Structure formats: structure tokens, C-alpha cells
Amino acid sequence: xxxxxxxxxKYAYWLFPLPAILALLLLIVGPVLANxxxxxxxxxxxxxxxxxxxxNYQNVLTDWRFWNGIKNTFYFTALxxxxxxxxxxxxxxxxxxxxxxxxxxxxIILLPMxxxxxxxxxxxxxxxxxxxxxxxxxxxxxxxxxxxxVADANLVIPSLVIVDIWExxxxxxxxxxxxxxxxxxxxxxxxxxxxASGWQSFWHITLPSIRAAIVIALILRSIDALxxxxxxxxxxxxxxxxxxxxxxxxAFRSGFEFFRAGYSATLLIxxxxxxxxxxxxxxxxxxxx
Amino acid sequence: MKRSLKLALAxxxxxxxxxxxxxxxxxxxxxxxxIRFLMNxxxxxxxxxxxxxxxxxxxxxxxxxxIFPEDQFRQRRLLEVSSGASTLDGYMIMPGQVGAQYLGANxxxxxxxxxxxxxxxxxxxxxxxxxxxxxxTFYNDGRLYGLPLQIESSLLxxxxxxxxxxxFDGPPQTMEELRAYAEKLNQGNVAGFAMRGKGAxxxxxxxxxxxxxxxxxxxxxxxxxxxxxxxxxxxxFYADLLRNYGPPGVxxxxxxxxxxxxxxxxxxxxxxxNVFRSIMQDPDQAIDVVRENxxxxxxxxxxxxxxxxxLVWGLSVNHASENxxxxxxxxxxxxxxENQLKAALAGVPAARQSSWxxxxxxxxxxxDWIAASQESFAVGSPLWNPPVIxxxxxxxxxxxxxxxxxxxxxxxxxxxxxxxxxxxxVARSQQ
Numbered sequence: 016x017x018x019x020x021x022x023x024x025k026y027a028y029w030l031f032p033l034p035a036i037l038a039l040l041l042l043i044v045g046p047v048l049a050n051x052x053x054x055x056x057x058x059x060x061x062x063x064x065x066x067x068x069x070x071n072y073q074n075v076l077t078d079w080r081f082w083n084g085i086k087n088t089f090y091f092t093a094l095x096x097x098x099x100x101x102x103x104x105x106x107x108x109x110x111x112x113x114x115x116x117x118x119x120x121x122x123i124i125l126l127p128m129x130x131x132x133x134x135x136x137x138x139x140x141x142x143x144x145x146x147x148x149x150x151x152x153x154x155x156x157x158x159x160x161x162x163x164x165v166a167d168a169n170l171v172i173p174s175l176v177i178v179d180i181w182e183x184x185x186x187x188x189x190x191x192x193x194x195x196x197x198x199x200x201x202x203x204x205x206x207x208x209x210x211a212s213g214w215q216s217f218w219h220i221t222l223p224s225i226r227a228a229i230v231i232a233l234i235l236r237s238i239d240a241l242x243x244x245x246x247x248x249x250x251x252x253x254x255x256x257x258x259x260x261x262x263x264x265x266a267f268r269s270g271f272e273f274f275r276a277g278y279s280a281t282l283l284i285x286x287x288x289x290x291x292x293x294x295x296x297x298x299x300x301x302x303x304x
Numbered sequence: 305m306k307r308s309l310k311l312a313l314a315x316x317x318x319x320x321x322x323x324x325x326x327x328x329x330x331x332x333x334x335x336x337x338x339i340r341f342l343m344n345x346x347x348x349x350x351x352x353x354x355x356x357x358x359x360x361x362x363x364x365x366x367x368x369x370x371i372f373p374e375d376q377f378r379q380r381r382l383l384e385v386s387s388g389a390s391t392l393d394g395y396m397i398m399p400g401q402v403g404a405q406y407l408g409a410n411x412x413x414x415x416x417x418x419x420x421x422x423x424x425x426x427x428x429x430x431x432x433x434x435x436x437x438x439x440x441t442f443y444n445d446g447r448l449y450g451l452p453l454q455i456e457s458s459l460l461x462x463x464x465x466x467x468x469x470x471x472f473d474g475p476p477q478t479m480e481e482l483r484a485y486a487e488k489l490n491q492g493n494v495a496g497f498a499m500r501g502k503g504a505x506x507x508x509x510x511x512x513x514x515x516x517x518x519x520x521x522x523x524x525x526x527x528x529x530x531x532x533x534x535x536x537x538x539x540x541f542y543a544d545l546l547r548n549y550g551p552p553g554v555x556x557x558x559x560x561x562x563x564x565x566x567x568x569x570x571x572x573x574x575x576x577x578n579v580f581r582s583i584m585q586d587p588d589q590a591i592d593v594v595r596e597n598x599x600x601x602x603x604x605x606x607x608x609x610x611x612x613x614x615l616v617w618g619l620s621v622n623h624a625s626e627n628x629x630x631x632x633x634x635x636x637x638x639x640x641x642e643n644q645l646k647a648a649l650a651g652v653p654a655a656r657q658s659s660w661x662x663x664x665x666x667x668x669x670x671x672d673w674i675a676a677s678q679e680s681f682a683v684g685s686p687l688w689n690p691p692v693i694x695x696x697x698x699x700x701x702x703x704x705x706x707x708x709x710x711x712x713x714x715x716x717x718x719x720x721x722x723x724x725x726x727x728x729x730v731a732r733s734q735q
Contacts, residue, residue: 059694059733060382062409144561145553146493146570166553168711254503255555256707273697 047287053280060274071281081282084262088289091172091247091261092240095179099236100229102180103187108221110188111195128185136249139178140165143250165251168258175259178246183239187232194228195221230301234294241290262286329426334630335364339393341619341634342384343369344377346396348453348617351650352638359637365630378402385411388624393631397450397620399441400613400686405693412449413621418632419448426636433641437614437684438655450620451639452655453647457614457680458512459673460604461566461584462573465597466494475601479516479541482573482604486549489572496549498562498571499542501710503703504696505558508688509575510706511613513538516606521690528730530702531723534608536715543709555707569594575603577615578677579653581669600673602680614684616655653677690726694733701725 023030054071058064075081110121127135142148143164151161164174198221206216222229244263247253253260253268260268263286270279343349349371356367372380377396384392386409397406406412418424419431431439431448438452460482462475470489476482482497490496500506514520519534529535546554551565559576563583566574567590583589584598603612619638621631637643641658648659649668659665660678689695701722708718 057732060386062733145556146495146551146565147568161552163553166556168555251556252503254707255711256503256704268700273694273700275697 050280050283053277054284056277058276060276064277067277071277074278075281075285080257080260080265081262081285083257084260084265084282085289087172087257087259088241088261088263088286091176091179091243091259092237094173095176095183095240096233096236098176098180099184099187100233102184103232104191104229106184106188107191107195108217110192124188125185127182128189130182132182132245133249135182136178136246139246140250143174165259166255168255171251171255171259175247175250178250179240179243182246183236187236190228190232190235191225194225198224227301230297234297234301237297238290238294241293242286262289329428330423331363331633333423334627334633337627337630338366338368339625339627339630339634340368340370340391341631342377342381342392342395343371344396344617345371345373346617347650348647348652349396351647351652352643355643355646359634362637363630363633365633367634385622385624389622390624390626392622393625393627394619394621394635396453396617398615398617399450400615400688401695403441403444404691405695407444407449408693411623412444413623413625413628414447414449415451415621415632416447418629424629424632426640428641429636430641433656433658435614435655435657435678435681435684437681437686438616438618441614441616441686442618442620450618451635452616452618453639453644454617454653455614455655455681455684456577456579456616456653457612457677457684458509458576458603459578459676459680460573460575460601461580462599462601463569463594463597464599465593466572467599475599476573476604479513479604479606483541483545483549486545486573490549493570495551495565495571496573497545498551498554498557498565498574499546500558500562500576501546501550501554501706502556502558502561503707504699505703506706507699507702508613508615510538510542511688512575512603512611513542513606515611515613515685515687516603516608517541518606518608521687522692526730528723528726530705530726531716531719536719538606539705539709539719540715542706543712543715546710547712555710564589566598567591567594578673578680581673582651598670600670600676602676610679610683612680612684613688614681614686615688616686618655692726692730692733694729697729698726701729 055066055068056064057067057071106124110117142150143166145151145161145163145166148164150164154161163170165171202220202224203216206220211219242263243261244267247259247261247264248267251259253264257265262282266279266282266286269275269282349369353369353371356369359365360367370380371377381395381397385395385406397403419429431451434452435455437457438455442448442450442452460475466489467473467475467485470485472485472488476485486496488496500509511521514535517534517538519532519538520529523529523532551557551571557565559580562571562574562576563580565571567583569591578600581598581600585595587595590598603610619635621628621635625631639655641656644654644656645659645662645665648654648656648662648665654660657678660674666674690698692698704725705715705718705722709715
């Protein structure tokens with residue numbers, strides 16, 4: 016009896032998280048390892064897998080489409096995430112005040128985040144249509160020139176970024192709003208007594224107080240943005256040509272359209288390291304604060 | 305007298321016996337078996353599914369149709385066929401899409417032994433009745449591995465009112481006329497001509513131009529023919545047409561964009577699959593002036609003549625099936641003259657000539673659409689895709705060249721690059 020209690024005391028530390036660890040091993044570590052094994056094979060799906068060691072890795076590094084994917088992945092992320100942070104912060108600051116109808120507006124502004132991404136993407140694809148879409152109709156009614164939107168190789172990523180901003184700004188706003196509500200109101204009262212302007216209290220009180228939350232939002236959004244798949248695949252499938260083909264989209268097409276299972280697995284290993292690398296780097300900035 | 309009576313009697317017996325054996329093909333020899341077919345969620349499937357009880361009553365064979373949307377259907381079929389699952393007896397197949405892959409992996413189940421055995425094949429089957437373009441896709445070295453259930457081809461859709469207003473008294477007959485028409489019809493918000501330009505999805509349409517300009521997919525030695533002079537001319541003609549007289553944003557257009565452009569009155573002519581006639585006649589999708597004025601014509605003749613391609617769906621028996629005879633019975637029944645006619649009347653573009661010649665069917669569709677379709681089916685080439693195993697990746701490589709051409713880049717180097725990639729892709733798949 017006593018022994019059992021001792022055992023329990025000693026290992027409870029391990030026992031409670033055990034189910035979670037098992038689930039993690041089964042659902043994440045296992046597939047990642049399997050993916051790594053797959054990446055050492057040349058396997059055209061209707062043929063036989065053939066072990067080729069690290070040849071896929073070599074081929075990936077000399078494939079222009081891989082580098083094109085890396086470029087598009089970073090371009091998309093670097094454009095989308097900072098804008099989401101700025102807009103998200105603005106929305107959060109707005110909702111930190113009282114105004115009539117706040118509850119209703121807050122619900123409406125959260126809608127993009129809870130809607131099904133594929134449905135969102137289909138609607139945006141319609142709106143982007145250069146001949147029949149509503150966006151060009153608006154441009155024309157403002158006497159502005161029509162745009163090709165996602166049909167223009169130079170505009171396709173900025174256009175997709177608009178969708179991503181529209182969809183994910185609410186999440187950033189939600190994280191920052193939670194942090195804002197934790198900032199003691201006394202700070203602002205003291206600042207006001209000292210004669211600080213609204214801008215000064217934002218810059219010297221608000222921002223430093225929620226810096227940790229900003230970094231968290233930055234990390235979460237960066238990881239998501241690097242992996243973005245649904246809106247890009249539904250709206251452009253990586254086109255025109257390969258102008259919006261991110262690493263994730265290229266990996267999907269390699270595996271499920273071109274049936275190159277091993278090559279696709281290799282691309283995903285690279286994507287894993289890209290995402291991990293960025294997450295670790297951003298996390299370092301959090302530690303240093 | 306006695307003798308001649310005997311003879312007459314014998315003759316009578318032979319004749320009646322012979323006749324009855326021909327008329328009463330034994331549908332019940334596989335009574336009690338179960339068969340399973342994998343089907344694409346397709347108008348044909350929607351048509352045949354409610355009729356299955358008729359087949360079950362006729363033959364005593366129990367049929368299960370497993371139906372999936374196209375992408376899942378293709379993944380599921382690949383999985384089951386490649387694993388050699390013996391519980392799968394047959395499936396829908398598009399030979400122009402996966403034929404080379406299935407034949408290369410020895411997954412085809414040849415039907416000649418059935419077809420040549422009168423006790424296993426209904427004498428009314430009549431293989432000659434299928435359109436040449438449809439049944440030819442199911443022959444590999446003279447051996448049959450399936451039967452077609454529907455056939456499609458691409459047509460030129462044009463607006464009779466706009467053509468008349470521009471002084472043209474009929475659709476363009478040659479590629480040069482097509483260009484002249486497009487130039488004159490391209491006015492304001494109405495594009496003269498529109499067609500798919502979205503990478504891989506455009507290849508199934510542009511291949512009609514490729515062939516009509518005298519090009520094809522492969523050289524005789526099996527290497528890519530995409531960089532040939534004919535191929536360059538075809539792509540240059542196509543890109544020139546769309547860049548000058550096409551709508552904005554062609555590089556993002558697949559069939560939904562092209563057809564809705566025409567249906568909304570924003571294109572005077574388009575080139576796409578004939579089945580999209582249904583969109584042009586649907587009051588919910590097409591504006592009145594389009595519904596009242598749409599006309600159809602076969603592809604204009606290029607330097608090599610009119611060379612359309614045809615898309616064919618059909619049914620095959622699974623190579624690992626334990627009940628191939630029962631599966632063959634189902635295919636014969638599902639694609640009989642009677643059922644193909646019913647399918648045609650239900651809106652499925654049937655693969656039998658007799659269905660298209662039926663009077664009731666002819667009242668259902670515009671005469672010019674029927675005539676243009678039949679003309680294309682009779683001569684259509686089954687090579688709407690390259691006859692290689694990695695079809696999607698080769699289509700993608702060609703699609704990159706198409707996008708480059710539409711963006712105004714050098715056509716020769718884009719096609720040389722595509723041809724090089726195609727050779728590499730094919731070589732890799734053969735390792």
C-alpha cells in the first residue's frame with residue numbers, strides 16, 4: 016500500500032501527462048517520422064517505391080520550383096503578418112473603449128475568423144474575377160482603373176494577402192484585446208495627470224504592456240501564414256503559372272496531383288524546418304524581452 | 305412427302321431453336337453473385353443508379369455502386385486497383401486520363417474473350433454502334449478493355465446576333481477566319497474570343513489547336529513533340545488571339561470563368577466542351593440574349609484540318625475481380641442501346657450513334673449542336689492528354705508554357721523548356 020503510494024508520488028509527474036504524450040507520439044511524432052522515411056524513397060504512386068537515400072533532398076535544392084516556393088512563402092508571410100498586427104492592434108484598441116453597439120460590432124468583426132476558409136476563398140475568387148467580379152465594379156464606380164487581381168502575376172500575392180488579412184486580423188485583435196484589458200486603468204489616469212497626450216500614453220504605456228501578447232500573436236500568425244494552404248489553393252492553385260505557388264502548395268501538388276509521394280514528403284520536411292526555424296527565432300525575441 | 309415433312313419439321317426445329325437462342329440470351333447464368341462498381345459522382349451515375357433494380361431482377365446479380373466525388377473517386381480507385389482488391393469488380397474510367405497508367409501497370413482487364421463468346425455477350429450489343437472516337441480509346445493493340453458510356457468534344461460557341469451585326473453570315477470555318485472574326489467582334493466590354501488559359505486546365509482545350517496545326521504530344525521515338533514547329537505555331541496563334549481579342553485575366557480562366565463570361569454576354573465566341581450547352585440554355589445562368597442567340601460549330605480548320613479531340617468516360621472490369629463475367633453483364637446492360645438512349649434523353653452525352661440519331665433526342669438539343677458534336681465525335685482523336693503515365697505533371701509543364709505565352713514571353717523557349725521537362729518527367733516515371 017505504502018509502496019504503491021510512493022510509486023504514485025514519485026511518478027505522478029509522468030503519469031498525468033502520459034495520455035497527452037501518447038497522443039502526441041501517435042498523431043504527430045509518428046507521422047513526421049513516417050514522412051521522413053517516405054522522403055528517402057522515389058515513389059510514383061501507381062509504381063513501386065524505390066529507396067534512393069538523400070537524392071530527393073539534392074533534387075529539391077536544385078529545383079527552381081522549390082526556390083520559387085520559398086520566395087512566395089516568405090513574400091506572403093512578410094506582407095500579411097505585419098499588416099495583420101497593425102490592423103489587429105487598431106481594432107483591439109478600438110474595442111477596449113466603450114461605444115454604443117460594441118457587442119454587435121465585435122461579433123461581426125469576428126465572423127471572418129469563424130467562417131469556413133474554403134467558402135471564404137470561393138467567394139473571394141468570385142470577387143477577384145476581372146470581368147464579372149465586384150471588386151472591379153467598385154474600382155470603376157470610383158473611376159479607378161480595373162485591376163487583374165489574382166490573374167496578374169505581380170498582384171496575385173498582394174491580392175491573396177488581402178484575403179488573409181481579412182480572415183485573420185480578428186484573431187490578432189482578440190489576443191491583443193485580452194492583453195489590453197489586463198493593463199491597469201490607473202496607468203492611464205496617472206499619465207493623464209502628468210499631462211501625457213493620447214499618443215504618448217499609447218506609445219509609452221499600451222505598447223510596452225502588451226508587448227508579450229504582440230510577440231505571441233506574431234509567432235502564431237507567422238507559423239500559420241507560412242503554412243497557408245486553403246485560400247491559395249482554392250483561389251489560384253498557385254497560378255498564374257507558379258506566381259503564387261508557396262512551398263506548401265507545391266508540396267501538395269507534387270504529392271496529390273503529380274503522384275510523387277517521396278518528393279512531396281521531402282518538400283514537407285523542408286517546410287517543417289522553415290516553420291520551426293522562424294518560430295524559434297521569434298521565440299528568442301520573446302525571451303529577450 | 306413423308307421425307308419432306310420430316311425435313312420441314314427438322315428445319316422448323318432448327319430455326320425456332322436457333323432463333324430462340326438468339327432472342328433469349330441467358331441473362332441468369334451469374335444469378336446469386338454480388339458485384340461492386342466504383343463510380344464517379346457524374347450525371348451518368350445519377351442516371352443509372354435508380355435503374356439498378358431492373359438489372360438485379362433481370363439477372364439475379366446483386367449490384368453495389370460506390371459513388372464518390374471525382375477527386376476522391378480517383379484516389380479510391382487507384383488505391384483499390386493497385387492493391388489488387390478482388391472485391392472490386394469494375395469501375396468508371398477515362399482512358400484519355402489514366403489509360404496509359406493502367407495499361408502500363410497491367411491493370412487492364414481485356415474483354416475479348418467475353419465479346420467473342422456468344423453465350424456471354426448479348427447479340428444485341430452492337431459494338432459498331434459506338435462512335436469511332438469513343439470505342440477506339442478502349443482498344444489497346446486491338447484488344448478491348450472497356451466500353452464507352454459518354455463522349456464529349458469541344459466546340460466553338462458563338463453569338464449569332466453579334467456575328468450577324470458584324471456582317472458575318474456563319475461561324476468561322478478556318479483558323480484565319482477565327483482571327484478575323486475575333487478582331488472584328490472584340491468591342492468594348494465584349495471580348496472577341498475567350499478560352500481557358502489557366503495552366504494545366506487549358507491543355508485539354510489547346511490540344512485541339514495543337515492537333516489542327518499539325519502538332520501532337522510525342523515524336524515517334526517517344527520524346528516530347530511540344531517544341532515542334534507546329535506546336536509553336538499553334539501556341540503563338542492561341543496567345544495572339546487571346547492577348548489581342550481576349551478578356552482580361554485569361555491566365556486565371558478555367559471552364560467556369562470562360563463559360564460564365566459567355567453566359568453573361570461578355571464574349572462573342574468561346575471554345576470549350578460541348579456539354580456546357582446546358583449552361584447556355586439555363587435561364588438561371590445565361591442572360592436572355594445569349595440563350596436566344598447561341599450557335600455551335602466544330603473547331604475551325606487549321607493548316608492540318610479540323611482535328612478535335614474527344615473525352616470519353618467508360619466502364620471497365622477490374623483485373624482482380626472474382627466475378628468478371630457478372631461485371632461484364634452489368635456493363636453490357638448499362639451500355640445497351642436501350643439504356644444509352646435513356647441516358648441521352650436524361651442529358652448524358654451518350655456514346656452510341658443510335659442514341660444521337662433518335663428523333664426524340666434530336667428535338668431536345670439544337671440541330672447545329674448535334675451536327676457539330678457528331679462531326680467531332682466521328683473524327684475525334686482520343687489523345688486529349690499525352691499518352692504517358694504521369695499525365696498531370698506533363699499537363700502542368702505544358703500549362704506553364706501556355707501561361708508564359710499569354711504573358712507575352714518568348715514562345716519558343718517556353719515550349720523548349722516544357723518539352724525538356726516533359727522528357728524528364730516521363731523518364732523519371734519509368735525508372
